[in-house]
Amino acid sequence: MIKEDQTRWLWYPGDFEIRQGLLQNFSREERSYDWPAYWNMDDCHKNVKFKRYYDLADETSFVVHAVGIGYAEVNGKKYPFGEKIHCASGKNKVRVFVGNTEGLPAMYIEGEVIKSDIGWAASNFIEELPAGWSALYLTQDRDPNKVYFATETVQAVSVAECQGGVLIDYGRAIFGTIAIKKLNTAKPVTICYGESDAEALDIEMCYYKEENAVADTVPRKRAFRYLFIPELTPEQVEIDAIHEFIPLENQASFHSDNALMNKIWDISVETFTLCSGLFFLDGIKRDRWIWSGDAYQSYFINQYLFFDEDINTRTMLALRGQNEIKQHMNTIVDYSILWIIAVENHYMMSGNVEFLKQIYPKMKSLMDYLMAQTDELGFIYGREKDWIFIDWSEMDKDGTLAAEQVLLLKAYNAMIVCGSIVGENTAEYSQKYTVLEKNLMTYFWDEEKGAFIDSYQSGNRHVTRHANIFAVLFDFVDETKADKILKNVLLNDEITQITTPYFKYYEQDALCKLGQTQTVYQIICDYWGGMVEQNAVTFWEEYIPEETGNDVYEMYGDPFGKSLCHAWGASPIYLIGRYFAGISPTSPGYATFLIEPQLACFSELESTFPVKNGSVTLKKNKDQLIVRSTKEGGTLKLNGEAFELAANQEYTFELANELAENLS
Amino acid sequence: MIKEDQTRWLWYPGDFEIRQGLLQNFSREERSYDWPAYWNMDDCHKNVKFKRYYDLADETSFVVHAVGIGYAEVNGKKYPFGEKIHCASGKNKVRVFVGNTEGLPAMYIEGEVIKSDIGWAASNFIEELPAGWSALYLTQDRDPNKVYFATETVQAVSVAECQGGVLIDYGRAIFGTIAIKKLNTAKPVTICYGESDAEALDIEMCYYKEENAVADTVPRKRAFRYLFIPELTPEQVEIDAIHEFIPLENQASFHSDNALMNKIWDISVETFTLCSGLFFLDGIKRDRWIWSGDAYQSYFINQYLFFDEDINTRTMLALRGQNEIKQHMNTIVDYSILWIIAVENHYMMSGNVEFLKQIYPKMKSLMDYLMAQTDELGFIYGREKDWIFIDWSEMDKDGTLAAEQVLLLKAYNAMIVCGSIVGENTAEYSQKYTVLEKNLMTYFWDEEKGAFIDSYQSGNRHVTRHANIFAVLFDFVDETKADKILKNVLLNDEITQITTPYFKYYEQDALCKLGQTQTVYQIICDYWGGMVEQNAVTFWEEYIPEETGNDVYEMYGDPFGKSLCHAWGASPIYLIGRYFAGISPTSPGYATFLIEPQLACFSELESTFPVKNGSVTLKKNKDQLIVRSTKEGGTLKLNGEAFELAANQEYTFELANELAENLS
Structure with a gap:
């Protein structure tokens, strides 16, 4: 945990993520050209004002640093950045104005009392909000316009002659650059990259190529496992891979x-x-x-x-962009809806009300944007240039589509949950929810087929897995309907198989959910x-x-x-943790949580999964299950029985006869 | 005139102006700190797509250059920038994707047939519009992220010892940098700038100072006439001023x-x-x-x-920013309204329908923004954080303010005129105009005072000049009321004088208009x-x-x-041209125009003023007036008589007895 009075870089909230998101979406490279993403992308604000009132017991001094141009102001008097500013005791109004035409405007204040810690407001000259910050930018030398990757030097596991050149294998995937330690050749070389050896060896068609490379060439960040250098022998070359990453704790x-x-x-x-x-x-x-x-x-x-x-919040803030919505996320209607649903899930995971307060206005405006494209039945439809994606699979997209409605229904639910937490009126969403739920069942549930059909307008009554999967995942069907979906859709080979791994994810999720x-x-x-x-x-x-x-x-x-x-x-990882280990929060931030293991497939197993501020360990040895949670609030469900688990206590259960008995 | 097939840099329309406007508004400097403007400022889009279809008689080739990253695409196949691309005869779809995280994404295509001339569409992935360009950026070496100033070297007119240092006077105002040609001193010097000698000599309080300057120091662009260098003698130093400017033809x-x-x-x-x-x-x-x-x-x-x-259109586009309006222009409600009025004036001056088509959607959205803050009488009011400026003068700002209503009325008029030209429905504006005009006269015109009062809500019936001046300028009062305003307000010393040169401008304008x-x-x-x-x-x-x-x-x-x-x-300049020479357009682009000289104050005079694609020259010598227009469409009005003027013909009139007679 970072203390509130820890000095840090500050910016307009969301802007760091929006700016870095832009840079991320511009980083795609393919066969010697760059490929910036093909949708409208926001950038951060370019001028920002920071403000804070201090009531000082004693006089103090501070120095303001910034990325960008501007000035500091104390009680109306302006000072350049980098200059020591003295402040008398008593009431003081401190403001800092930062402009940056080339990136994120940010500020950092060194000082004993007046410093850039928690408590500053940031304004874009329209809205004033608590300033944004990141645990990755706590010291003055960390410019929030740069990403500071940790690095790991990886040596080749094999360097072999191949197709008249050298094929280097690092034995693992690298996401980074290279360090050429030896290159004994007079003329520059071409370095071909490959995630596979086949790709690296294909001089024409490999994705990345560093042409005219010499000994001190440091190529841009790329993904590869193999390098191939034509017209060279293994003796002439030695290259380390420099893997770059932002450390995350497993x-x-x-x-x-x-x-x-x-x-x-x-x-x-x-x-x-x-x-x-x-x-x-x-x-x-x-x-x-x-x-x-x-x-x-x-x-x-x-x-x-x-x-x-x-990483969740950074990703969500980057995806959502600035307040004004001009287009669906990645141009895809369902991706906008999934974003709303994800916020609720993040809240359940984290219990972070502060973030919910920050993000709720942006959920609301996105929901407004979605509601503006619903018809008189409450069904969402695609407009010109909207991409109704769901999946690459063949679907009957005549008129409004079932899967989108199921997502929208869940999004209303997310608005109701999140809105209530932050004290907003959610009556409109409740009303929309009721109407949509009723119409979804009336128009899209086909009792005869025992499944949701793609389109009610085409008359085809075509069934694909997608809407049915979402309906199961989001608990919109009772047990009877769920059984029908399982039998008529998920386990029915006549229903077109899911072909994309993207949707396979949801399918496994639903199958697990249905036992x-x-x-x-x-x-x-x-x-x-x-x-x-x-x-x-x-x-x-x-x-x-x-x-x-x-x-x-x-x-x-x-x-x-x-x-x-x-x-x-x-x-x-998710499927094992969520369903085999069976861990899930039952209240925000895992204040209470469930452990409902389904470990019949494993004879022996030892696994640990995180919960908020803790972890749950399960050990199975044949008929014995040992469960331990470092956090209060866990309930173990085993064969229909529930056991409340105290923190840091080991519980042992017998699994014989599919019955559990608390032996601890 | 630039030919349509002239190659040029292209960008998303308006983005060059918005980007450079941002840089302009960040260029303020004061006593060693930068002072970025204190309102919310837009930046250009960061990724743009250009598109054009070609039906080629013969095969051809071209090279795409860009400021930014991305690729060119011909019929779906992608190519890096800078590479010669061959294109077969027949139908071809050419697209160019450019992203630039640090400035304006722009492209330039070298080619015989396929090139970046008029005919390209630019898209921000939401709207597709004719690409933007500027006559200042026609060659490949001109990066539209830079401003290429012409320069003029100005030598000092005096270099004098003063207050223990050297005071250099360039005899004129410079807006640029300096070139140090001689600096015979071991330690760095401080160069103090001044528009006045007093300012330059005030080492503490002068606006700009270049500290630690050495012989090869090239300071940033600044405005000055004087330089002062303390602790130096005239023999030790020689500095030229380098004036920077964008050439404009007088x-x-x-x-x-x-x-x-x-x-x-x-x-x-x-x-x-x-x-x-x-x-x-x-x-x-x-x-x-x-x-x-x-x-x-x-x-x-x-x-x-x-x-x-x-320069008009660049300024208007920069001021207006991107589509989404978050704040009034410079935070000032009347400044937003004046912007709308200015567009109509620009159209009357230029007759440029293309620009009107480009800008009209932004007029419309600004008008929507304004109308959203009108009350049931149609009066515009200020919201929290809106600045109802009009002038620094004391005004009764209780409730809605007369001057704002007069401006709004004129803005409706501008919308009706401009909307009609571009074929938009302007019925809503006509209706609003009628209501506002009626209520303006009912609530703000005080028959007893024979003037507009500031506020009808306060009950004070306070009269200032402002609303009355605008009402005259925009022709909202008949002759009777105009006479009353002249007598009761403009020529009435009991009405608080205009103290700001900003409003003095409007006052002179109105006085002239009233003869x-x-x-x-x-x-x-x-x-x-x-x-x-x-x-x-x-x-x-x-x-x-x-x-x-x-x-x-x-x-x-x-x-x-x-x-x-x-x-x-x-x-x-304006007052002389508009009223003394008396030249004004009577239809867009001076297709017809009026010359109504008021030269009684001058005994002799020779003056030329521009009209669209031409000029009008007036020569007065005692009782004789010679008039010549290089353009068809002029009508001379002299003492109540009208004369149609043919192009390039000299007409001589006798001014004796306040009567004119055509002698030519």
């Missing part, structure tokens, strides 16, 4: 009697760690953009691995296990078991279009 | 038998030229901000001097003549005849707070 562990599962866990952790920087990225090679849909899944994985609240952990266990072993068999060091954007050879790297019509380290590939 | 000339008037004209031209850069600045030393009220007056002066349409040219002639001779007598080389922000010594430099409680080169000081 708060979870998993070890079982199933070696494949253990490997899947480890690779999931590696994958997710790589994709977690200032923000949740979709993948480290491609796109490196902040996608709201991908981020949504990452928030859940984070909850069971790092339990890092800051199909055994099925999901098998899917994890098969699907993720399939990648392990292919010697994956990170999990891919997509895995198609039928593909062989270099075909596995192809995606979007590009021979190396597939990202081999993709955040959503790490979903086993 | 299209007017004036010479009369009154030497003082001639001097006032020349100093007005000098003053206005100095304050006209990329934008109209209020002053060159202080504030250097783009103020809508100051700019409003500059548009009119420009019309009679440079007739430069580009008081004789009075105004005397005011010009006295007020501006007073500054001439004080050896002014440019006209000041304010002149108070009673002040003597260094007191003349004081303003806003600061000993050198007064700007000695202030745009509005140049208003004699």
Whole structure:
């Protein structure tokens, strides 16, 4: 925890994330050109005013530093930055004006009493709010316009002659740069990068290439495992990889009697760690953009691995941008809705009311933006240039679409929950919720098919998995309907299979929720296990078991279009933590939480998962389960019985006969 | 005229002006600190997409250059910038994506057929509009993120020992930097700047100071006439002033038998030229901000001097910012309204429908913003944080204020005129106009006082000049009421005098309009003549005849707070052109125009003033007036008679007996 009186860099709240989000979304690179994201992107404010009143017992002095131009002002008198300012005892009004045309305006005040700690207001000359800050920028030498990565030097695990050049393998995925330690050649070389050896060896089609490299070349940050340098021999070259990362603490562990599962866990952790920087990225090679849909899944994985609240909030603030909404998030209607839903989940995870107060006005304006495109039945429709995505899958998108309505319904729910916490009137959302829920069931639930249909307007009564999955996940169906969905949709091979890993995530989630952990266990072993068999060091954007050879790297019509380290590939972390270990908060910030393990698939297992300010450890050894939580408020549910767990106490249960008995 | 197929830099329309406007408003400097403007300021978009379809007779090639990152795309295939791209004959879709996190994203295409000329669309991923460009950025080497000033080296007219140092006088106002040609001293020096010698000699209180200057120091752009270097002798130093400017063509000339008037004209031209850069600045030393009220007056002066349409549009676009309105212009409600009125005037001056089409949506949204703060009588009121300025003068600001209503009425009129031209429905404005006009007369016109009162709500029936002046200027009063206003207000010494030069401008304008040219002639001779007598080389922000010594430099409680080169000081140019020469457009772009000279004050005079694509020359010699227009469409009105003037023909009139006779 950072103390309130700790000096830190301050800025207009949200601006750091918006500015860095812009830079992040501009960092995509492909075959010698840059590829800035193709949607309208906000930037931070360019001039900001900070204000604070002090009632001083004694005179004091301070020095204001800033990134940008401007001045400090005490009781109306102006001073340049960097100058020691003396302040008399008594009441003082201190203001700091900072402008920065090239980046984030920020300030840092050195002083004993007057300093840039908690208590400053920041204004964009329209709204005055508590100033923004980040735990990553606490000292004067940390410019919040720069990202300070920790680095790790990685040596090659193999340097081999190949195709008339040198192929270097670092044995793991690197997201960083390189340090050339030896380059014995007179002419500059071309360094080809690859997530796979096939990509690095393809001089034409590899994504990244450093041309005309010489000994002191330091290329930009890139993702790779392999380097290939044509027309060179292993003796001529020695290159270290410099992996760059923002340190995150892994708060979870998993070890079982199933070696494949253990490997899947480890690779999931590696994958997710790589994709977690200032923000949740979709993948480290491609796109490196902040996608709201991908981020949504990452928030859940984070909850069971790092339990890092800051990366969640940074990602949410970057995605949402400034107050004025000009376009849906990443242009996608469902991504806007998922963002709202995610805020509620973050609140349940963190219990952070301060953040909710900061973000609620932006939830509200986004909800207004969404409500403006609903019809007389309360159904949301797409407007020109809106992308009604849901999934790449074939869907009957004639008229309004069921899956969007289910999401919207959940978003109203999120508004009601979050609005109530911050003391806002949520009556409008309740009323909209009621109408939409009724109409969703009336128009989209097909009793005969026992499932939600995509479109009621087309007359086709076409069923896909998507709306049904969301309805299960968000608890919009009773047990009877849930059973029907399970039978008629999720376990029905005649319903088109989910083909994207993005939606596979939601599908596994729903299957687990409906008690199909055994099925999901098998899917994890098969699907993720399939990648392990292919010697994956990170999990891919997509895995198609039928593909062989270099075909596995192809995606979007590009021979190396597939990202081999993709955040959503790490979903086993969430599935294991949420359903196999069975941990979830039942009140905000895990004041109370449930542990409902489903460990039948494991004979032996030892795993720890984070909860807010604590952790829960489960050890299973055949018929014995040992449970320990470092935090008060946990309830263990085992075979229908509930046990309240005291903090830091070890409880042992017998699992024989599917019955549990408290032996402790 | 720039040909349509001339290659040029392209950007999202308005963004160049918004970006440079931001930089301009951040350029203020005062006593070693920077002073960015204190309102919310927009920046340009950070990623932009350009698009154009070509149907090519033959294959061709082109090279895309950009300020920023991104790529070019032909029929879906992407290429890096700077690479020669070949394009087959037939239909081709060319797109260019440019992102720039530190400034204006812009592109320039070299090519025979495919090039960055007129015809490209630019998109911010929400709106697609014809791309923006400027005649100042036509060649590849001109980065539209930089301003390329022409320079003029100015040598000192005197270098004198003074107060133990060297005082250098350049004999004129400089807006630029310096070149140190000789500095024979071992230790760095302090260079103090002054618009006046008093300011330069005041080491403590001068606005700008270059500390620790050495021989190769090149200070930032500043305004000065004098430099003072303490502890140095004239033998030790030689410094040239490097004046920086954006060339503007003076299209007017004036010479009369009154030497003082001639001097006032020349100093007005000098003053206005100095304050006209990329934008109209209020002053060159202080504030250097783009103020809508100051700019409003500059548009009119420009019309009679440079007739430069580009500086008008650049200033208007910079002031208005991006689509979303968060605050009134410079925080001032009347400044927003004046901006709308100015657009109509610009259209009357230029006849430029293209610009009107570009700007109309931004007029409309600003008008919506204004209308949202009107009451049930149609009166506009100030909201929290809105600045109801009008003038620094004492006014009865209880409730809604008369002057604001008169401005709003004129703004409705501007919306009706401009909206009709671009084919928009303006019925709402007509309706609002009718209501407001009626209520203005009912509530604010005081028949007994024969004048508009400030406030009808206070019950004080207090009369100031302001609303009355605006009502005259905008033709909202009939002859009877106008006469009353002249007698009861303008020529009534009991009504508080206008004290600010800003409002003096409107007052002279109204007096002239009511035929008081004789009075105004005397005011010009006295007020501006007073500054001439004080050896002014440019006209000041304010002149108070009673002040003597260094007191003349004081303003806003600061000993050198007064700007000695202030745009509005140049208003004699407008008054002479508009009323004495009497030239004004009667249809857009001077398709028809009026020449209604009021030259009784001059015995001899020769003057030329611009009209759109032409000029009008008047020569008076005692009783003879010679008139010549280079453009068709002029009508001369002399003593109640009208004469249509053919182009390029000289007409001579006898002025004897106040009657005119066409002798040509």
